[in-house]
Amino acid sequence: MPRNRQNQGLYPGHMNKIYEKFAEKLFLLSAILSISVTILIFGFMLILGLPFIREGNFFNLFTQPWSPHQGLYGIYPMIIGTMSVSLLSIVFAFPLSLGCASLISVLGPKGFSRFFRKVVQFMTGVPTVIYGFIGIFLLVPIIREIFQGGSGMCILSASLMLTVLVSPTMILFFIDSFDQVPKTFINAIDALGGSKVQKLLYVMLPNAWRGILSGLILGLGRAFGDTLIALMIAGNAIKTPGSVLDSARTLTSHIALVIASDYESMEFKSIYACGISLYIFTTITVLCVRFLRTGPKGVTK
Amino acid sequence: MTRPVDKLIIILSWISGIMLLGAISSIIGYLLVKGLGAIKFSLIFGETSPVDALLLKRQVFDGIFPAIAGTFSLVILSVGFAVPVGLASGIYLSEYAGPKIKKVFNFFFDILAGIPSIVIGLFGFSMAVFLHKHLSQYIFPCLLISSLCLAFLVLPYIVRTTQVSLENIPEQIRLTALALGATKLQNIFYVLIPKSLSGIVSGVILSIGRCAEDTAVIMLTGVVATAGVPKSILSHYEALPFYIYYISSQYSNTEELLSGYGASIILLAICSFFFFIAFLVRNRLKYHAFYRM
DSSP states (O other), X not given: OGGGGGGGTTSXXXXXXXXXXXXXXXXXXXXXXXXXXXXXXXHHHHHHTHHHHHTTOTTGGGTSOEEGGGTEEOOHHHHHHHHHHXXXXXXXXHHHHHHHHHIIIIISOHHHHHHHHHHHHHHXXXXXXXXXXXXXXXXHHHHHHHHTSSOSOSHHHHHHHHHHHHHHHHHHHHHHHHHTSOHHHHHHHHHTTOOHHHIIIIIIHHHSHHHHHHHHHHHHHHHHHOOHHHHHHSBOOOSOOXXXXXXXXXXXXXXXXXXXXXXXXXXXXXXXXXXXXXXXXHHHHHHHHHHHHHOTTOOOO | OOOHHHHHHHHHHHHHHHHHHHHHHHHHHHHHHHHGGXXXXXXXXXXXXXXXXXXXXXXXXXXXXXXXXXXXXXXXXXXXXHXXXXXXXXXXXXXXXXXXXHHHHHHHHHHHHHSOHHHHHHHXXXXXXXXXXXXXXXXXXXXXXXXXXXXXXXXXXXXXXXXXXXXXXXXXXXHHHHHTTOOHHHHIIIIIHHHTHHHHHHHHHHHHHHHHHOOHHHHHTTBOSOXXXXXXXXXXXXXXXXXXXXXXXXXXXXXXXXXXXXXHHHHHHHHHHHHHHHHHHHXXXXXXXXXXX
């Protein structure tokens, strides 16, 4: 292009300038288009969920039970279902992930660490539907045998499978935050003759707690938003679960199950309430992680 | 000098490592043991001859060829939608946006990345119903709607990988072409993008895997159990992940169940293939950087 410049006569680089401006506008336009999707999704759900909100019982939805015969379309059982499945899976996944991350970052031998890290990275790419499928035919019968009752499709099965799903996300995040601990700190403890465990306990963990907490929140978000595992192996009963061996329906599987019903019905409108709650939860998660990343004083870590 | 606490922590971390490895290897092992026997030509093409099926001469009835074809068209369409917009947004965020705008935009992309796929599916479904009522009778949940929704789903990945790999280019390289008189746009297209290509490409490949595996979005936006090879972008279609889900709840005999295992192995193979490609692309970058420095 510069070679042609002399031939352009009066305005050297005139065309270039137009291109530059045009390209910048185009890039800006795509960026605006992309973020407008985020807003559009929320707007759409809000507008379509409006009949619910207009009736003045929008906030009751979150506390009411689900019984269409009495005209109650509360999503309380689903909220409890989602909470119990995802929190239980985090209870399993957090210590497991912390252990695996420490093994990869500090404690394990180099070769094994590298291999294990690849496996964990690979696990993030395994389709969710396969976890659900294997869950039905491998995990559910085992749970049924051990606890001798019910169908085996319960909160426990779903959260065990979810543990396998969310652990890789958490482990990779933990490793990243371990990697960000300043090299000088690590050299210092090596120079002092500290053992690997001491390095982990007194240097890595205290310095990486923000990252660990963010990883925890991201894992929770992943567990909250997953549909297929809960849909396939949590049993989907619409009632507030009483124990981990009860069947439960999550907000996500409620959406998937009700979508087939009549579009104009109130039952259908209730799924927008589920959608809105999931959206709001996502936003809170993102806000928490961003807050942790920047810190209260606005210092980027 | 090993204290008992030290030993305990080492043992616990090994236990968690072994548990996770055990879990994933038993999942994949079980799948392979149960399903490898089902991997045959007839699993994919049924009674139809493969050549006829591939040339779309004859319909495949009892094979998963239509599902594979559906998944492929989904991936191509949605990546086709997402890549240009995602690349352009990533370039804007990394090269043009000021710090404040960047912060706001990144916040929205973070939310978009976190929205559960079923919610995006719900959005797509509502959009289809809305368009059906107000725009045209011919629009209903279909391949086009699904691939648009999948594009929304992977858009933040593409934006983020593009932005990060552009931002990671060292200042020296960034300034060289500018110092020689190149314009900003020339610098972006002739220096910055080629330099960060492997990062961008691996992001795109990973999002291909994401499109291929996602089930929740397509469940709500037009995938069906039997539709044959998709005829147009406004028609229903089949897809591999949905086929697996469908078989798991509706199988009537062991043969059908076996085809579910077979389909799972094929889907897993497709996703791992893309994963390893992405991995190779990124690794080459690392070796490249290593030899240069």
